[in-house]
Structure formats: C-alpha cells, structure tokens
Amino acid sequence: MLAQQIVNGLTLGAVYTLIALSFSLVMGILSILNLAIGELFMLGGYIGFSVIAANFPLPVALLAGMAAGALTAIIIGKIACEPLRDAPPITPLLSTLGFSIILQNVVTNVWGSDPLQLPSELFDDRLTLDSLNVGVMQLAVIGVTIILVGALAWLIQSTSAGRALRAVAENREVARLLGVSVGRMMMRAFAISGALAGAAGVLISLHYAAITPYVGVDTGLKAIAVMVIGGTANVWGALLAGPLIGIAEVLTVAYGGSQMRDFVVYGLMILILLLRPQGLLGGARSDLGQRV
Amino acid sequence: MSAAGPDALLRLEAVGKRFGGVRALSDISMSVGKNRIVGVIGPNGAGKTTLFNLITGAYRSDSGAIVFDGRQITDWPPHRIIRAGLARTFQNIRLFAGMTVWEHLLVTQHPKGNALRGLLPLRWSNPAVTVRAEQVLKFFGLEKYRDVLARTLPYGIQRKVDMARALASGPRLLLLDEPVAGMNHDEADELRRLLLHLNEEGLTILLIEHDMAFVMNLCHELYVLDFGVRIAAGEPAAIRSDPVVLDAYLGSEAAC
Amino acid sequence: MSTYYAGLLADIGILTLGALSVYVILATNQLSLGNAGFMAIGSYLSSFSTVELHWPLTGAVVAAALSASVIGIVVGFPALRLKGIYLAIATLGFGEMVRSFFLVFSPMGGSGGYHGMQHVALGYIWIWTAGILLVILLLERSHLWLQMRAVHDDETAAGLVGLNTTLIKVGAFGLGAAIAAVAGALFAHHHVYIEPGNFGFERSIDFVLAVILGGSTVGVGALAGAGLLVLLPEWLRVVADWRLAAFGALLIIVLLTRRQGILDRPLLARLSFRSAAT
Numbered sequence: 001m002l003a004q005q006i007v008n009g010l011t012l013g014a015v016y017t018l019i020a021l022s023f024s025l026v027m028g029i030l031s032i033l034n035l036a037i038g039e040l041f042m043l044g045g046y047i048g049f050s051v052i053a054a055n056f057p058l059p060v061a062l063l064a065g066m067a068a069g070a071l072t073a074i075i076i077g078k079i080a081c082e083p084l085r086d087a088p089p090i091t092p093l094l095s096t097l098g099f100s101i102i103l104q105n106v107v108t109n110v111w112g113s114d115p116l117q118l119p120s121e122l123f124d125d126r127l128t129l130d131s132l133n134v135g136v137m138q139l140a141v142i143g144v145t146i147i148l149v150g151a152l153a154w155l156i157q158s159t160s161a162g163r164a165l166r167a168v169a170e171n172r173e174v175a176r177l178l179g180v181s182v183g184r185m186m187m188r189a190f191a192i193s194g195a196l197a198g199a200a201g202v203l204i205s206l207h208y209a210a211i212t213p214y215v216g217v218d219t220g221l222k223a224i225a226v227m228v229i230g231g232t233a234n235v236w237g238a239l240l241a242g243p244l245i246g247i248a249e250v251l252t253v254a255y256g257g258s259q260m261r262d263f264v265v266y267g268l269m270i271l272i273l274l275l276r277p278q279g280l281l282g283g284a285r286s287d288l289g290q291r292v
Numbered sequence: 293m294s295a296a297g298p299d300a301l302l303r304l305e306a307v308g309k310r311f312g313g314v315r316a317l318s319d320i321s322m323s324v325g326k327n328r329i330v331g332v333i334g335p336n337g338a339g340k341t342t343l344f345n346l347i348t349g350a351y352r353s354d355s356g357a358i359v360f361d362g363r364q365i366t367d368w369p370p371h372r373i374i375r376a377g378l379a380r381t382f383q384n385i386r387l388f389a390g391m392t393v394w395e396h397l398l399v400t401q402h403p404k405g406n407a408l409r410g411l412l413p414l415r416w417s418n419p420a421v422t423v424r425a426e427q428v429l430k431f432f433g434l435e436k437y438r439d440v441l442a443r444t445l446p447y448g449i450q451r452k453v454d455m456a457r458a459l460a461s462g463p464r465l466l467l468l469d470e471p472v473a474g475m476n477h478d479e480a481d482e483l484r485r486l487l488l489h490l491n492e493e494g495l496t497i498l499l500i501e502h503d504m505a506f507v508m509n510l511c512h513e514l515y516v517l518d519f520g521v522r523i524a525a526g527e528p529a530a531i532r533s534d535p536v537v538l539d540a541y542l543g544s545e546a547a548c
Numbered sequence: 549m550s551t552y553y554a555g556l557l558a559d560i561g562i563l564t565l566g567a568l569s570v571y572v573i574l575a576t577n578q579l580s581l582g583n584a585g586f587m588a589i590g591s592y593l594s595s596f597s598t599v600e601l602h603w604p605l606t607g608a609v610v611a612a613a614l615s616a617s618v619i620g621i622v623v624g625f626p627a628l629r630l631k632g633i634y635l636a637i638a639t640l641g642f643g644e645m646v647r648s649f650f651l652v653f654s655p656m657g658g659s660g661g662y663h664g665m666q667h668v669a670l671g672y673i674w675i676w677t678a679g680i681l682l683v684i685l686l687l688e689r690s691h692l693w694l695q696m697r698a699v700h701d702d703e704t705a706a707g708l709v710g711l712n713t714t715l716i717k718v719g720a721f722g723l724g725a726a727i728a729a730v731a732g733a734l735f736a737h738h739h740v741y742i743e744p745g746n747f748g749f750e751r752s753i754d755f756v757l758a759v760i761l762g763g764s765t766v767g768v769g770a771l772a773g774a775g776l777l778v779l780l781p782e783w784l785r786v787v788a789d790w791r792l793a794a795f796g797a798l799l800i801i802v803l804l805t806r807r808q809g810i811l812d813r814p815l816l817a818r819l820s821f822r823s824a825a826t
Contacts, residue, residue: 033633083804089633090579094760095803097753101796109789221644221749228637259659262648266641273638274626348708374710382708388701390765391694399694400709413689421691461710 003132005250011138011207013246014145018200019223020230020238021152022193028233029169029189031089036076036096037197038220039103040069044201045211046111052118052206062144062202069198070191072103077190082183100216108213118209141203148199152192153235165189169233222249222262225269231279240281300359301326301465301496302347307356309342316342317520320356324465329487329497331507333531334517335541340500341383343517344467347498348380349373360465375402379463381454383470387442393453394438397425397460425460432456448479459490466490468499472506484510508532516540554670558738560771560778561670561677562731566751567758567770568684569728574764575693576720577700578627579636581752582643583728588747589616589646590729591736592656598737599664609676609733613726620725624718643752650744661743668737676730684767696720728755761802763811772811 019041026034044065051061080095126135156162167175168185176182204219205211226245230237245265252261272279300323309317317339324330332340345351347358349370358366365373379400388396398414401421409417429435432452437445445453451471458466468487472480480503487510491497501507507514508528516524516531518540524531531537566587573580590612597608623642630638656662687693698706699716707713736742754777762773780798784791802809 027633031633033637080800080803084807087807090636090756090760091803091807093633093636094757095800097757098796098799098803101799102793105790105793105796217749221640224637225641228634257652259648259651262644263652266644266648269641270638270645273630273634273641277630277634350704350708369712369714370707371710371712374708380708382705386702386705388698388705390701391697395694395697398691399698399711402710410691410695411687413686414691414694415689417691457709 005254006247007132007134007138009247009250010243011141011246012250013243014142015200015204015219015242016223016226016246017149017238017242018145018196018203019220020226020242021149021235022197022200023224023227024233024235024238025189025193025196027227029165030081030186032081032092032096033089033224034073034076034081034096034190034193035093035220036073036080036100036103037193037223038216039100039107040072040194040197040216041201041204041220042211042213042216043072043103043107044069044198045205045215046107046116046201047198048202049116049118049205049211058140058206061206062199065198065202066195067198069194069196069201071194073190073194073197074187076194077187081190082186104213104216111213113213115210115212118206135207137207141207144199144203148196149235149239152196155192156235161188222265225265228269229272229279231282234279234281234283237279237281241279299325301361302498303359304343304347305357305359307343307346307353307358309339309346309351309353315520317346317353317517320517320520320522322515322522322525324496324498325512327491327494327496328512329491329499329510331511331514332498332500332517333502333504333507333514334523337519338517339520340517341469342520344380344469344500347373347467348378374461374463377464378467379458379461379465380467381451381458381469381471383473385450385454387445387450387453387457389443390441392439392441393434393445393456394425394429396442396453396457397428398422400457400461401425402461424462428456428460431459463495465496465498468497468501470500470502472501472503480506556778556782558670558673560774561673562735562738563754563758563774563778564677564771565680565727565731565734566755567762567774568680568767569724569726569731570755570759571724571764571767571770572684572727573720573724574759575696575700576717577703578717578720579632579756580639580721580724581636581749581756582639582641582646583724583755584747584749584751585643585646586616586620586725586728587732587735587751588650588744589619589725590732591742591747592650592662592732593729594733595662595665595736595742596656598666599662605666605668605672605733605737609730612733613729616729616732617722617726621718621722623725624721627721628714628717640749640752643747643749647744647747650747657743659744661741662736663741665737665740667740668734673734673738676734680727680730681767681771688767692716757799759809761799761809763809765808765812766816768816769809769811773809776810 019037022037022040023034026032047068048061048065051064052058076096076099080099081092084092084095126133156165164175164180165185165188167178167180168182172182204215222245226241227238229245230241245268248268249261249265252264302324304320304322307317307320308315320343332343334340342351346353349365349368349372353366357364360373360376360378363376365376388399391399398421401424403418403421414422429438432455434449434452434456437449442450442453472483475483484506487497511528513527514525514531515522516537523540524534524537566583569583569586570580593615594608594612597603597611598605603611627635627638650656651659695706695711696716698709698711699713703713735746758773758777759770760773761776762771763769780795781791784794787794
C-alpha cells in the first residue's frame, strides 16, 4: 500500500519537477516570477488531449504540447516581460498574471469549461509487481520527466547555449559586455520554460484522462513551493524537491485527509524559507533576493 | 598627540573586522576629539569605508569597542547610533529616489518627545522640524530644488542634498565618505570653507578622502590605514613626510 | 437603491479596504500576496464573536482587527529576512496556509463554510471604508509616512539616517493585517456565509490588482482600483464571453504604459489645483 502511494507521489512529483523547473528558469535568468506558467501547463494539456483525440501517438502529443507552450511563452516574454525589464519585479509579475487571465478565458471559450475526458481504455494498461499496481501512464510520466530533466541539465551544463544562459543568470551586465545577446537569452529561457510546462500538462492530463481549464492554478502555485524548496535556478533541486513534495502530498491525503495537503506543502515551503532560504540544494547565496 | 582623553567624542579601541577569511581591519585604535577635523587616509582597499560602516553600525565589529560621547555603541543598531548624534554621507550618495529635496530634510530629523506626533499630518505636528529644514535648505542654497524629486537632480546637487540631509538632523559628529571625489578645484575649495565654517560652529568632523591637498589643508590630524592596519597617526605636516606612509602609497603604486 | 447596485457598492467598499491593506505594506517596499489570509482571520474571528459570543458587530470588527494585527506583526518579523519576490512567495504561502487551515478547522465549518451572521447594511460598510481611508489619507501627510517612503526607496540608507526600519516594516504588516481583517469582517456580515474558498490566492491578487491599477503611490488609488475591478466586468459585458480576456489585456496595457497606475501624486495635485482654481 505504501509503495503504491510512493509511486503515486513520484508521478505527481514528476509533474511538479517539470513545472518547478519552468518557473526556475525564468526566475534564475530574469528574476521574474511568471504566473502564466500554470496556464501554459494547462494549455499543453489541452493541446495534448486534442492531438490524442485525433488519433496521433503520445510522442506527437508531447511535442505539440511543448511547442504550444514554448510559442506562447515567447509571446508572453516579448509582450509582458521584455519591455518591463527595468521595472520593479511586481510589474512583470502582474503582467504575466494578465496573460494567465487571457489564456484561461481563451481556453474556456475554445474548449468549454466542463472537464474534457478521454475514453479511458487508451492508457489504462497497468503492470503488477507483487502488491504494486502501476499504471503504464505513471511510468510514462516519470520516464519522460527524467528524460526531459536530463536533457535540460545537459543543455545547461554542456552546450554553449546553456553557458550563455548561465552567464546571463550570473551577471547580466558582464554577459552583455562579453557579447551575449541578453534579449535572445531571455527568449530562449522563456521558450524552454514554456516547453517544460507544456510537457507537464500533456503528461498529467493524459495520466488523469481528464482536463479542465482550472488545473493550472493550484498545481502552478504548488510548483512555486517546490521550486523554492529545492532551490531556485537549481535543476537537481527541482528533481529532488518535486518527488519529495509529491510524496508528502500523497501521503498527507492518504493518512490525513485531502484538506490538509496544501497546508503541508506551503508549510514546508515557509519552513525552508525561514531555515534555509536558498533551498535544499541551493548554494550559499547570501545575496538571496538581491537580483530581485 | 591624539586627543585620547575625556575630550574625545569618538573613540575606537582595538577594533577588528573579518569577512570570511579576509581580515578587513585589525586592531584599529583612534580617537576624534571634540570640535576637531580628523581625516582617515590610505591606499584603496585599506579598509576606510569598512571603518565607517563599523562606526555607524552597518557592520558589526568582531573585536574591540567603539565609544561615542562616553557611551559604548559597539553593538547598537544603526538607527540608534545615528540618533545619538552621528550623521554620514555616502560615497555613492544614496538619496531616496522618490522623495523631494524638502522631504529629505524632514525625514532625517528625529525630534525628541511625543512619538505619536509623528502620526499627525506634518502641518500640525512639529513646526520646529520645518523651521530647521528651511534653515538647512537656505544654507546650502537649494531653495529652487525644494520640490524636485531626488532621482531627477543633477549629480552635483545630489551631493549637496546628501550633505544637507546629514546636517538636517543636527549631528555632533559628521562622517564624510570621500566628499570631494570627482570635484574640481573650486568646488573642493568651496566645500573646504563650508566644513571649516561648520567646524567653527561646533561640528566635529571625521572624513575619508583620497585627495591629499584637500586633506592636508583641512584636517587637524590624520590617521593612515593600509591593509586594514593603522600605520601612522599625527598632524598633516608630520604625516606628509612620514617614510612609512610614503612607502605604503608608493609601494601600492609600484605593485600595479 | 436596487439590491444589484447596493451589492456592487458593498463589494467596492470591501475591496477598497483589501487594497489599502496591500497598499500600506507595499509603501515599505514589501509585496504581500497573502492578505486574503488576514481577511480570512478577520472574517472567521468576527463571525465567531457575533454568532457564538453574541458580541455587537463593531466590537467584533475591532477585536478581529486587533487580533489580526498581532498575527501580522508575528508574520512581519521573519519577513524581514526575505526580499522582493521571495517575500512575495512567502506571503503567498502564508495566505494558502491560512485558507487550508480553515478548510480543516471543523468548529468553524471546515470546507462546508460558516453562516449565521446578521446581514449588515451598505451604509455600515462604507462608514468603515471611508473612515479607514480618511485615516490613511491623514497618515500619508505625516512624518511616519515620510519614513516609510524612505525605507521603501533605500532601506539601508534609511537605517543610516536614523530610521528604525524593523519597526517600520513590521508595523506596516501589522497595520495591513488589521485593515484586511476589517475587510474580512465586513465581507462575512454582508454575505452572511463564508467558506475557505473565499480567501484564496485570487482574492489576494484582487487586492494587489486594485492597488496597482488604481495607483500604487497614493491611498485613493486603492479606492479607484477597487471601483475599476468591480465595475469593469459590468462594463465589459458587451464583449460577453471574452470579458476576462479583455480585462487581462487591459491590465497588461496599463502596466506597459503607466506603471504607477491611474492615480499618482502629480495627477492628484493637478486635479486639486484645477478644482481650486474654478
């Protein structure tokens, strides 16, 4: 039974990891909290749904969701964030909020506000190992997440594109002086963050075989908590904190009731902010918040 | 020759400060006599600004004691130290961007008495505050900038406002952080005369500066720092020809 | 007055208070995304006082405000350690924790909500709103407010000109919490039914939106923003299904073109000169 909960927790955690990374990228490189990411996640889910409903296979759905997320994120970046680069952080934050309102309205008008459902036999296969009953979709979620996180880590650590991103995150002025196109890096960060959120949306919506326009809000906010707990702008932090919080949440629901779960998640976040503000795996950043 | 007796307004006793593994200041002892003008000089990185930050409470010292007007202020928070009668200017000015010049002169005043008066609209609460602000405004010739926002002020005026702000609170000890940096000869001279005038009126002054001519012509005594250590102290004439001091300056230049 | 318009005006009054609660905290350069939490505390405490303890409403409101301000001060101290977005995120967490606390707190109904309060008239709501707005307007002309603005502009320099930044920042949280609690108490007794869902992130964001849109540098901005937020959806009925998108677009446009919001000090000065000149 416990093992079952852990698998459920890992599945939820995988989604949190992806969305937390999405937030993290933009926070780390631009010091902006992009509140529209929850809606990018939701949009990815709807796109993925539509692709599957049109009888295309899962990888196509995934790519479509990621593309939709990336594209929309770039639009948000261009309109909401780039012009507000020198404003206090509250301004781009609210600007992204404006976009999240728009996105939700658009999706509700296009697809309706009632939950969309997939015919459940599509992804219902389950594997049984001893007492463990794992859905194929759960494994897919965890597997795809690991692949995406790995790809992201490789991108950031080993490619010149990643190096440029890291340079901008470290010190924007110096990066500019060294010839890095800060504007292009900003868009790149947005695109990747949008792709990750979109992927998470595809995965979770297919896992639950249902989606509503409101999935973005709650999950998005909790993903912010995951980002903070793991350590902002830290890939491994998100990879650690996601499953941690996912499992914590699932166990809370199982043994404490579903009403308690938000309390636990945000309680952990506040604890981290008070005791170890740089996050579990964050470096010793004494200037926390200075860039913001 | 340093006024170490009861006449000292500010006294530092074996003050030290470390940042991680770096020792910024070691065993600094000095005193600033009442009504004196004292300068702290030394090559870049000698620890002068750290010294100011320790005195004003922005940093906490690791060792030693700081005594202001007979009271131990070593562990006091900045606002308490300032209210005891200290004021400082900043190397990078640090005005309040969204406030007018007039508002700068009001906000630094902390009249003793009923704290609740601070909640009332200024018009009704404390006329003495506005009177003083008016005085300082006129003294610095800033009348025409009265209602201008700090962020739109030209650089030279900003520096004046920085000093006016410091003086508006009526301090007994004024700390100046590189007051003539970037000034031309005439401006520096004007400042020198201003400071002498304030000193005659009873103000004690402690300043950090690089400009040797300015310092030599103004200060009653000097302390020289190098690598966080006091290497010399005394009257300007003696310091000017002190071989240890010359070595510190020339030595650091030769190293470049 | 028809119930419909009375309802709108009541909403504006309550939202104005919520916006003011964010405004006073923002005046010290602290962004709070969790003031719905303080509103919830005000709602539940005051409702408990009137329904279970049979206190008169005004006493209940005052008691709720005082209690909330204590909690605000308690929140304000750890908040000193966080800056900018991290502070905002922490306050978001606080708001969510309060909401989920009331979800499990069955003595006050849990997820089922709480009811039994006496309905309160529009006039009573606006006595509080106008009163608190007036106090804020007076406070804005005080020496204390100058100190808050100095802390807002440069906290370190403010400390070094003798300002007790701790007192000012924590005090701002205490005051903001009290005002939000009043909003909550009035909300509870106007809608006569409350549930944790009323006090979520969307509510906190509404407060922030009202301040930012109406004018984030002046107290009346909260009133203007509240009016806008309540009335705009009505006026946008013409675009029917795309109402929310239109609102989102409007928000983005305002932020891009006039980020201090609609009202600011220069504009107010000009408006008052013009009316004085006539």
